[in-house]
Amino acid sequence: MQGKAKSFTDALEENLIAAILGIMVLITFSNVIARYVFNTNILWALEMTVFLFAWLVLLGVSYCVKIGAHLGVDAITNIVSPRTRRFMGFISAISCLAFTFLMLKGSWDYWANFANLPGTEGRWFPLGFEDNFRGRGWFEVNDIPMIAPLRFMEDIFNEGEAYEKIPRLIPYAIMPISMALLLFRFIQASISLWRGDIEILFASHEAEAAVEEAAKKLEG
């Protein structure tokens, strides 16, 4: 991270992570204020926060691969020879790719029917799209009310019938999107591993960045 200027997408992703977390806090806080000051309840607050939480984590997972912030155990990789370490690196890269690929298929299958799209056939690998499926585009969330800018979706996914709450396909869409992004980032990371730019795919502990900062403060 040091020395390298942050690209536009880095800034975008970081701002998005910060913004989603900020909004989650503000919604929950407003709900408390609404309850005690205005004696009312923001009905959709909890559900909205939960979906934002899912979006925060799932979107952020791929960025954390990029900056190497995921956690892992480096006790063994630190003591083996560089050649063994490289070999172990490949296996772990393959594992990550396999995991994300399977998750991507699963996420698509899960989400597709909510968007009136076909899921994929096959248990391990997508073997073409299924022919018979029941579209579930009419499926709504519990509490979040429909808003006008999303009305166009009624024609596409609900045969023109009005949604009272937003359709479930919106919050769930993050699953295939995030897994596709994650696959992309893992492919990138695997390439850097192949080239020898990085040796492992993660940070060894959660406070690595904070510790670096603290050490800098002590020196300076």
Next chain:
Amino acid sequence: MTVALLFVMIISLLLIGVPIAVGLGLSSILFLLLFSDSSLASVAQTLFSAFEGHFTLLAIPFFILASSFMSTGGVAERIIRFSIACVGHLRGGLAIAGVFACMMFAALSGSSPATVVAIGTIVIAAMTKAGYTKEFAAGVICNAGTLGILIPPSIVMVVYAAAVEVSVGRMFLAGVIPGLLAGLMLMTAIYVMARIKNMPKGEWAGWREIGRSFRDASWGLLLIVIIMVGIYGIPGVTGAIFTPTEAAAVASVYAFIVASFIYRDMGPLKTEDGQPNISLFKKPQALITAFFHKDTRDTLFSAGKLTITLMFIIANALILKHVLTEEQIPQQVANAMLGAGLGPIMFLIVVNVILLIGGQFMEPSGLLVIVAPLVFPIAIQLGIDPIHLGIIMVVNMEIGMITPPVGLNLFVTSGVAGMPMMKVVKAALPFLAVLFVFLIMVTYIPFLSTWLPNLMMGPELIIQ
């Protein structure tokens, strides 16, 4: 037998350097695809329901955020000043003050490494300057920092509550007495060592300094009151005001306000070192700009990043938990163990050993999600209080954080103090012994954990 295969797969994946979350997720997926008829879509659904179905976990990002605002916002310095004013004049006073400061910071934050970073950065340097050895300073902070997960609020307790479905409020209350006790034990150990080795002591700065430093720190310490009164209410005056999750959100907003508008050590009102920070009245537009200031954004991002990495592990651990429940592993383990004539005392030893070994390799919250559901049914059968079990697990996690090879606090302390890892391990050993005694006490004296929650919230009802 196939389940043994599952665990072997997880451990080998983790050891060759697969990120923890991926190791857990991939093993569970492969197991499901090979040995059951679940589809990949159902795995994806389980992943999403980690968020959709666990409202409790929502407290995690908020507590992380509150603690980030507290550490960047200059609360740590003020707490340390207050604790030095209180106990600095004793022999070994600065070390005792360090423990005291860790205890107070632990009551603001739910994480141990955060506590070590916030307090350790300042106290270790101050202690070496005052004539303590660096090893001693590192050992003290490394151990006292583990209180972060025992003294409420605590992220690990939120995870335990979510994993076995007990009340977060109860868990938090249960941590209070053990947390205070552990702090006192550490302080006593330090005092005895300081007496024997004749360690330096500070000047008694007078009641006036105590009053002043307390007033200065009180904005930060008020957060403890907000959280505790918010979750439990004031007996006889008001009932609970909000849920633990809401308390966490209110805490982050409050921490943001204290950090940017009252202490002004971050955000638009901060000035360069040495000069007094700008008053809000001189720059009222800060009320708006503070929300978009770079410091605010950076704090939000770093809290978000930690949330993401932790929650990705927890979500994948929940997939594994789903697999285990579906295969009825917890019942099988319970039957096997109870069939072997396992009594409560042996059972608790087994739990301790499993967690101490597991804690060497796994991130604490992920480990809890996996182990808690496995041992929970046995504990219920043996009549062990779930809250008590939770506290035992948390104390085990604490010890796991200061034992090599992957003791989180060891890494953090070695980074903060600029010392090699092995030296920190050695420095932490004498206090590790204290925590071990503490673990035995917590394990075999249940009322340490259960007395306060039962007093405040009535006895626990187990509905199975």
